[in-house]
Amino acid sequence: MSEAIDNHVKIFDTTLRDGEQSPRIALSPAEKLEIANQLNRFGVDIIEAGFPITSEGDFAAVQAIAREVEGPAICALARTQSEDIQRAYDSIRDSEHPRIHTFISTSEIHMTHQLHASEEDVKGQARAAVAIARSLVDDVQFSPMDATRANIDFTAEVIQIALDEGATTINIPDTVGSAQPHEYGELIQRLYERVPDLHKVVLSVHCHNDLGLAVANSLEGVRQGARQIEGTINGIGERAGNTALEEIVVAIKTRADHYGLSTSVILSEIARTSRLVSRLTGYVIQPNKAIVGSNAFKHESGIHQDGVLKERTTYEIIDPATLGFDDPNIALGKHSGRHAVRNFLEQHDAFEPNYFRQVFKRFKEIADHTKGVSPELMLLIAEDVQRREECSYRLSHFGVESSSDSKQATVRVVLPGGSEQTIIADPSHYHELDGPIDALFTAISRATDTDYELMCYTLTPMSSGQEAVGEVRVILNVNGQNIIGRSISTDTLEASAWAYLDALHQAATDNKSANSSC
Ligand code: KIV
Ligand code: ZN
Numbered sequence: 001m002s003e004a005i006d007n008h009v010k011i012f013d014t015t016l017r018d019g020e021q022s023p024r025i026a027l028s029p030a031e032k033l034e035i036a037n038q039l040n041r042f043g044v045d046i047i048e049a050g051f052p053i054t055s056e057g058d059f060a061a062v063q064a065i066a067r068e069v070e071g072p073a074i075c076a077l078a079r080t081q082s083e084d085i086q087r088a089y090d091s092i093r094d095s096e097h098p099r100i101h102t103f104i105s106t107s108e109i110h111m112t113h114q115l116h117a118s119e120e121d122v123k124g125q126a127r128a129a130v131a132i133a134r135s136l137v138d139d140v141q142f143s144p145m146d147a148t149r150a151n152i153d154f155t156a157e158v159i160q161i162a163l164d165e166g167a168t169t170i171n172i173p174d175t176v177g178s179a180q181p182h183e184y185g186e187l188i189q190r191l192y193e194r195v196p197d198l199h200k201v202v203l204s205v206h207c208h209n210d211l212g213l214a215v216a217n218s219l220e221g222v223r224q225g226a227r228q229i230e231g232t233i234n235g236i237g238e239r240a241g242n243t244a245l246e247e248i249v250v251a252i253k254t255r256a257d258h259y260g261l262s263t264s265v266i267l268s269e270i271a272r273t274s275r276l277v278s279r280l281t282g283y284v285i286q287p288n289k290a291i292v293g294s295n296a297f298k299h300e301s302g303i304h305q306d307g308v309l310k311e312r313t314t315y316e317i318i319d320p321a322t323l324g325f326d327d328p329n330i331a332l333g334k335h336s337g338r339h340a341v342r343n344f345l346e347q348h349d350a351f352e353p354n355y356f357r358q359v360f361k362r363f364k365e366i367a368d369h370t371k372g373v374s375p376e377l378m379l380l381i382a383e384d385v386q387r388r389e390e391c392s393y394r395l396s397h398f399g400v401e402s403s404s405d406s407k408q409a410t411v412r413v414v415l416p417g418g419s420e421q422t423i424i425a426d427p428s429h430y431h432e433l434d435g436p437i438d439a440l441f442t443a444i445s446r447a448t449d450t451d452y453e454l455m456c457y458t459l460t461p462m463s464s465g466q467e468a469v470g471e472v473r474v475i476l477n478v479n480g481q482n483i484i485g486r487s488i489s490t491d492t493l494e495a496s497a498w499a500y501l502d503a504l505h506q507a508a509t510d511n512k513s514a515n516s517s518c
Contacts, residue, residue, distance in 0.1 A: 302337025
């Protein structure tokens with residue numbers, strides 16, 4: 001590892017350049033400016049704002065960022081051609097800290113098939129490009145593209161030329177994301193040995209994620225002495241993307257014991273920055289993505305929930321609140337235990353000791369059939385259990401048959417006095433039945449000896465999937481007053497029957513629900 005280097009790592013954000021090169025991302029100048037302002041709040045050291053020669057729009061965006069965003073260095077990318085470098089300069093010249101980043105490939109594959117250039121040509125182009133850039137600005141970054149697949153001696157020679165011409169940062173790209181962490185670390189180490197002048201400038205790492213190793217490779221690079229890390233928010237970028245900067249800065253902070261390094265970023269801005277980039281690029285973040293995924297800090301298994309509720313650090317290495325996330329860290333689902341459910345209900349003032357056993361049983365039945373139980377659904381479950389327990393009617397059996405030429409419902413209801421009433425409603429005994437719900441409600445109204453007009457019936461899904469939980473809400477007209485009944489179930493007919501009984505119970509009690517309409 002290089003000696004005499006300090007422990008501060010610069011964060012070079014290329015969300016607006018390499019990140020924007022992702023398929024289907026095209027940010028307007030205004031959107032790029034909005035992201036750049038947020039990157040500034042996040043505290044990155046350098047913003048690579050674009051590749052100005054590629055389009056008028058990109059030029060305008062880089063120029064607007066250079067003019068408006070104060071604090072970080074504003075960098076523009078350029079190939080080695082002089083027009084590229086001039087265009088890059090024109091876009092950033094108004095920045096307080098302008099940087100030009102110029103690059104040329106040093107790998108045999110690129111030189112032969114893409115550049116059609118000899119080693120001498122590449123050396124000459126690198127020399128001229130850095131010299132021109134350096135005549136325009138003090139801060140010049142040079143990258144030997146595809147360095148991880150290039151001959152190291154040739155790359156070292158080109159780097160030495162760039163340094164001789166005044167480059168202030170040398171960036172080592174793993175352009176195709178093929179390097180393994182130990183190989184990438186070794187490359188950095190060997191370049192320091194071959195080019196001792198590298199100790200006088202900042203060495204930077206730039207990794208792609210084709211093998212899922214961009215973050216690991218970058219961290220290995222800084223372990224070997226690099227002091228600038230390039231990457232993007234949410235890891236967006238060409239193909240499988242770039243180093244995810246949020247992962248880098250949190251790893252450096254969380255494992256300071258291991259790296260002994262620091263950055264200038266403000267960790268509490270991570271949530272806001274990540275969400276903004278996701279929203280404006282349209283790139284949805286996978287739920288289990290490290291640091292910024294919606295599940296990155298959630299515990300679903302009962303054992304983990306129990307541990308975290310007793311002491312957060314049993315299963316958490318990061319407090320999401322320090323990154324600006326405020327979602328609850330407990331996700332209720334089929335693996336959750338009593339402790340987590342009870343804790344959730346207590347936090348929401350919905351814990352009722354007399355009914356907790358039934359609430360937990362209902363929760364488990366529902367969680368087994370749905371994809372996670374949202375906080376809203378959990379509260380509905382607790383409320384529904386209490387409503388059913390306190391209902392003066394009990395549904396002990398129901399069955400509905402419905403076909404194109406026959407509708408029939410059977411219900412057995414325990415009445416307030418304790419007697420049981422069984423009714424079969426079919427068209428031969430009653431009016432024409434419109435459908436299964438009509439048959440069911442007709443049977444219940446006969447069994448309970450009531451005859452109220454149904455004013456409204458709504459069914460609202462409370463979860464997704466084939467066995468989604470539905471909430472049924474009915475309104476009965478009881479002597480001119482609208483009385484609401486509600487219930488939930490994965491079985492719509494069961495929820496409907498209980499909602500109807502709930503309304504009958506409300507009608508018979510003093511604390512009736514307020515008048516309501518559909
Ligand atoms: O991946 C790469 O090689 C690049 C260069 C322009 C630095 O993005
Ligand atoms: Zn790249």
